[in-house]
Amino acid sequence: MHISKRTNISTGKAWLIRAIAILGALIVCAFVIFAIVKMNPIKVYISMFNGAFGTNKRIWVTVRDLMILTCIAIGLAPAFKMRFWNIGAEGQMLMGGIATAFFMINFAGKMPLPILFICMIVTSIVVGAIWGLIPGFFKAQWNTNETLFTLMMNYIAIQFTSYAVSKWENPPGSNSVGIINRSGATKNAGWIGNMFSKGYNVDYAWLVLITLVLAVAVYYYLTYTKQGYEIAVVGDSENTARYAGIRVKNVYMRTMAISGALCALAGFLAVTAVSHTISTDTAGGRGFTAIIVAWLAKMNPFVMILISALITFLNKGAIQIASDFGLNEYVSQIITGIILFFILGSEFFINYEVHFAKSHKE
Amino acid sequence: MKKVIALLMVLAMVFAIAACSAKPAANKDFKVGVVLVGDENEGYTYSHIEGIKEAIAELGLTEEANVIWKYSIPESELCYDACVDCIEQGCKVVFTNSYGHQTYAQQVAEEYPDIQVCAMTGDTARASGLKNFHNAFTNIYEARYVAGVVAGLKLQQLIDEGKVADKNKDGDNIKIGYVGAFPYAEVVSGYTAFYLGLKSIVPNVVMDVQYTNSWFDITGEKEAALALIDRGCIIIGQHADSTGAPKACEDMLNAGTTVYSVGYNVDMLAVAPTAALTSPTNLWSKFYSYAIGEVMKGGNFDTNWAKGYEADAVKITPLGASCAPGTQEKVDEVIAAIKGGSLHVFDTSTFTVGGAPVTSAFATDTDGDWTNDADEAVFDGYFHESYFQSAPAFSLRIDGITELN
Numbered sequence: 092m093h094i095s096k097r098t099n100i101s102t103g104k105a106w107l108i109r110a111i112a113i114l115g116a117l118i119v120c121a122f123v124i125f126a127i128v129k130m131n132p133i134k135v136y137i138s139m140f141n142g143a144f145g146t147n148k149r150i151w152v153t154v155r156d157l158m159i160l161t162c163i164a165i166g167l168a169p170a171f172k173m174r175f176w177n178i179g180a181e182g183q184m185l186m187g188g189i190a191t192a193f194f195m196i197n198f199a200g201k202m203p204l205p206i207l208f209i210c211m212i213v214t215s216i217v218v219g220a221i222w223g224l225i226p227g228f229f230k231a232q233w234n235t236n237e238t239l240f241t242l243m244m245n246y247i248a249i250q251f252t253s254y255a256v257s258k259w260e261n262p263p264g265s266n267s268v269g270i271i272n273r274s275g276a277t278k279n280a281g282w283i284g285n286m287f288s289k290g291y292n293v294d295y296a297w298l299v300l301i302t303l304v305l306a307v308a309v310y311y312y313l314t315y316t317k318q319g320y321e322i323a324v325v326g327d328s329e330n331t332a333r334y335a336g337i338r339v340k341n342v343y344m345r346t347m348a349i350s351g352a353l354c355a356l357a358g359f360l361a362v363t364a365v366s367h368t369i370s371t372d373t374a375g376g377r378g379f380t381a382i383i384v385a386w387l388a389k390m391n392p393f394v395m396i397l398i399s400a401l402i403t404f405l406n407k408g409a410i411q412i413a414s415d416f417g418l419n420e421y422v423s424q425i426i427t428g429i430i431l432f433f434i435l436g437s438e439f440f441i442n443y444e445v446h447f448a449k450s451h452k453e
Numbered sequence: 454m455k456k457v458i459a460l461l462m463v464l465a466m467v468f469a470i471a472a473c474s475a476k477p478a479a480n481k482d483f484k485v486g487v488v489l490v491g492d493e494n495e496g497y498t499y500s501h502i503e504g505i506k507e508a509i510a511e512l513g514l515t516e517e518a519n520v521i522w523k524y525s526i527p528e529s530e531l532c533y534d535a536c537v538d539c540i541e542q543g544c545k546v547v548f549t550n551s552y553g554h555q556t557y558a559q560q561v562a563e564e565y566p567d568i569q570v571c572a573m574t575g576d577t578a579r580a581s582g583l584k585n586f587h588n589a590f591t592n593i594y595e596a597r598y599v600a601g602v603v604a605g606l607k608l609q610q611l612i613d614e615g616k617v618a619d620k621n622k623d624g625d626n627i628k629i630g631y632v633g634a635f636p637y638a639e640v641v642s643g644y645t646a647f648y649l650g651l652k653s654i655v656p657n658v659v660m661d662v663q664y665t666n667s668w669f670d671i672t673g674e675k676e677a678a679l680a681l682i683d684r685g686c687i688i689i690g691q692h693a694d695s696t697g698a699p700k701a702c703e704d705m706l707n708a709g710t711t712v713y714s715v716g717y718n719v720d721m722l723a724v725a726p727t728a729a730l731t732s733p734t735n736l737w738s739k740f741y742s743y744a745i746g747e748v749m750k751g752g753n754f755d756t757n758w759a760k761g762y763e764a765d766a767v768k769i770t771p772l773g774a775s776c777a778p779g780t781q782e783k784v785d786e787v788i789a790a791i792k793g794g795s796l797h798v799f800d801t802s803t804f805t806v807g808g809a810p811v812t813s814a815f816a817t818d819t820d821g822d823w824t825n826d827a828d829e830a831v832f833d834g835y836f837h838e839s840y841f842q843s844a845p846a847f848s849l850r851i852d853g854i855t856e857l858n
Binding site: 148267291366 | 521522523524527528529530531533534537538541542552553555556557560564576577
């Protein structure tokens with residue numbers, strides 16, 4: 092048996108391999124479910140599906156979570172395309188969320204709504220850009236390790252968030268900010284609410300629209316602009332980039348500022364369009380999940396939507412299984428893990444060809 | 454190949470069994486939603502899970518058919534989502550168990566006026582004016598008072614045996630300690646009740662309170678207990694959820710220092726077999742069976758529910774072997790007095806603030822500034838705890854108790 096790199100593979104064949112991988116994962120999971128919990132795997136799969144799409148509300152919640160995840164992954168795309176391991180999305184997102192919540196809490200009712208929104212968006216973008224620029228600057232100037240740097244920035248941002256929560260907690264002593272502008276004179280001020288309906292968190296059509304716009308914009312930026320091309324060249328080979336006259340340091344800093352700003356925008360959306368509150372759960376580990384999304388999608392924003400959908404579906408399904416069958420969530424996470432393992436593994440068969448030789452004579 | 458066929462047959466049988474095993478339930482359509490901040494691995498949530506399980510068993514309901522559990526729900530919009538999901542699956546009543554869930558629970562109550570929503574340990578139901586939004590708490594301070602009596606009898610025994618050393622004294626007063634979570638009314642009310650219970654047996658005591666600023670912090674609680682023991686405290690009470698303080702007492706007792714512990718929530722005898730005396734604890738099932746039962750009958754339940762010994766909603770865990778002889782008899786007597794209404798925990802003749810007796814104290818904070826400003830709670834000779842709202846309100850700092858941090 093030997094393995095060779097595929098030079099090219101048709102899109103159809105690649106998707107066929109992925110489909111086989113998912114099918115394989117479901118079969119393996121079926122055995123695992125049966126072996127561990129002695130349950131009918133089909134019932135478990137139906138329950139998973141119900142968890143994600145069982146009711147109108149669940150469909151919207153699934154769509155909402157997948158859109159936020161996509162947003163973060165879109166934010167990561169420029170940095171990752173440059174082979175800059177930005178694992179600081181969590182922190183960049185939180186900083187954007189804090190900036191947004193700051194204006195919602197302190198300036199609702201004190202300035203006209205459009206200006207309030209402009210303040211929220213601009214400050215979150217600026218704060219996120221700075222949060223991304225700091226590790227970018229250090230990488231450009233002193234070649235510091237960006238993985239550790241961005242990771243550490245996350246912890247600072249998380250502590251910042253805890254500080255902000257304790258400052259703004261409502262009611263006092265709850266250690267939580269509660270729903271911002273829930274009622275009273277400033278009701279729903281600074282909310283991107285429902286497009287079609289009234290009330291709290293009924294539909295998320297605006298969020299979908301904004302995410303799609305962002306996806307198109309970032310796709311265009313990375314594929315058709317000069318800066319996008321520079322990012323690709325720096326990512327492939329820093330020396331080639333330098334030889335071609337690209338100012339690598341500038342590209343590092345500029346791209347990280349953009350990446351941070353986009354992640355902060357995801358934080359802005361998470362606060363204003365989804366939770367209407369701020370807490371350390373606003374990011375809730377999604378900044379890390381988004382890395383898998385961006386990577387599996389090969390930095391293509393449209394594929395990211397698909398991957399996010401799959402991961403969100405698995406996540407919702409896992410929670411539902413736990414609730415329906417009285418399992419704790421760890422069993423369902425095993426299932427999620429197996430499926431992700433197969434999907435990641437399928438990339439190997441897309442990139443490489445395996446030849447079986449029955450009897451190979453020297 | 455044979456194996457594959459065998460396996461397929463086994464699978465087929467499993468399908469068949471699964472299909473037949475669905476048993477009919479008495480009240481299949483009635484559903485209760487339970488939104489929990491943790492899962493069964495976490496003591497506070499565990500006590501709520503047990504409470505719900507006992508309550509539904511009492512009402513002839515089953516977990517499979519009638520309860521929708523939502524575990525590990527953070528205090529964020531996910532709480533709102535979880536509640537709405539319960540309602541969409543047919544729940545007529547939804548409980549949330551953490552204080553931080555309250556704002557989301559209230560949002561749900563506003564949007565679903567036909568569904569009863571209850572934020573356990575919360576305090577905004579009364580002010581919200583919503584008929585279908587509720588708060589509930591137990592009168593745990595009653596059990597803390599009784600636990601204080603248990604500790605007092607132990608202390609009296611130590612005095613009689615001459616085991617109280619000079620370092621355990623501040624002038625003529627004997628020093629005791631208390632590990633508290635946060636400086637909230639809930640904790641203040643609790644430690645004051647404990648102190649007054651102890652003082653009813655041994656009048657010359659003073660108490661130091663050390664806060665950990667966390668509800669669950671094994672190391673922090675252990676450190677706080679050790680600091681108090683180092684100051685000479687001879688009894689350590691607690692209002693925090695871990696076993697840190699009883700363990701510290703047990704270690705110090707084994708090392709030759711005289712110190713005994715009163716825990717909270719769970720029986721501490723497993724970690725502190727000689728040092729632990731007892732633990733005051735909540736019996737949530739009393740509330741849950743009342744509330745769920747009322748909704749099953751098509752009715753509503755109290756906006757604010759707070760009951761103690763009168764409804765068997767609180768108790769102290771079985772007495773440890775170190776308790777003084779005659780403790781059980783005294784405990785029964787005190788409980789009977791509380792139940793009968795002849796003993797009030799916050800009897801204003803038993804304590805002073807700033808050297809003077811208390812004649813007036815407010816129970817409710819209406820503007821969120823941490824100072825109570827409405828509802829006069831002192832009348833008929835005692836502070837009416839959890840009288841206007843279920844959440845604890847007693848936040849006077851009485852003489853004899855010092856908050857160290």
